Amino acid sequence: AVSPDSRELAFLAAVVGSPLEKKVLILTLDDETKPLTRVLTPDPRIRSNLQFTEDGLALSYPIHENDTDNLWIQPLNQKPGRQVTRFDSDYIDEFRYSPDGKRIAIVRTHVDSDVVLLRDSSTSE
Numbered sequence: 001a002v003s004p005d006s007r008e009l010a011f012l013a014a015v016v017g018s019p020l021e022k023k024v025l026i027l028t029l030d031d032e033t034k035p036l037t038r039v040l041t042p043d044p045r046i047r048s049n050l051q052f053t054e055d056g057l058a059l060s061y062p063i064h065e066n067d068t069d070n071l072w073i074q075p076l077n078q079k080p081g082r083q084v085t086r087f088d089s090d091y092i093d094e095f096r097y098s099p100d101g102k103r104i105a106i107v108r109t110h111v112d113s114d115v116v117l118l119r120d121s122s123t124s125e
Contacts, residue, residue: 001050010050010059022046043081054101062092
């Protein structure tokens with residue numbers, strides 16, 4: 001995710017270990033300085049699809065719990081994150097903020113699966 005002012009880049013990284021730990025790295029993209037890196041510890045249920053909020057003060061991302069995705073906001077100042085949506089089913093594929101930051105468009109996916117047993121009735125046994 002690129003910040004609204006295009007000065008920072010945020011991405012999800014996996015720290016190899018047991019168990020696997022996820023971190024959010026934020027790099028400063030300012031040409032005049034060496035890139036500075038900040039490390040945030042996101043909610044462990046994070047999926048992906050990081051996005052800066054319109055004011056650039058927080059990151060939004062879906063979390064996965066109880067076979068459902070909900071959108072969370074994680075402030076960059078290390079304060080606790082908070083849940084934004086209250087869905088009780090389905091997955092979040094994409095989301096985008098409106099230009100004024102007051103609305104969120106969310107693309108959600110529902111997956112159904114069935115098991116079907118087929119037999120070849122033309123063979124005699």
